[in-house]
Amino acid sequence: MQKKIADYPEQIDRMQKRYALVMAPKSTEIGSAIKGLSAYMLQLKVNRGSFAKLYQEIASDCSRLEQLTEKEAASGEDLTESIQLSHVQIQHAQATVETYLKSIDAQLDGAVTAQEKLKLAQKQKKTFDVVNLLAMIEKGDGYIL
Helix, strand or coil: HHHHHHHHHHHHHHHHHHHCCCCCCCCCCHHHHHHHHHHHHHHHHHHHHHHHHHHHHHHHHHHHHHHHHHHHHHHCCCCCHHHHHHHHHHHHHHHHHHHHHHHHHHHHHHHHHHHHHHHHHHHHHHHHHHHHHHHHHHHCCCCCC
């Protein structure tokens, strides 16, 4: 278990690098911005899923380590330095992953809000275009029904 705990920082590092590759979309058109946001949110959800899975593993290992620590404490033995180090490592890993989960959740919330606003703007623009088209037809600006 200690080897697994010692490997968490490396796993988190790989996930951080993959997460850093997720770039917010840039677009000047509403339609492509909505598509870009959908892809961005999908990437965030995939990354969140990876971090959540790792968080569950860490929480499980943390629980087992605490049980082991309690057994040793109950038997009157002093905790070994390696167990104490593992406990610190697992707490650090858990806090790091939790921070990333909160950050991704905030990004997802922002992306959802932006997407809703873009969809509303797209609907309004279509309505606006229809209104303009109807106004041109009404004025007789070259359009024939």
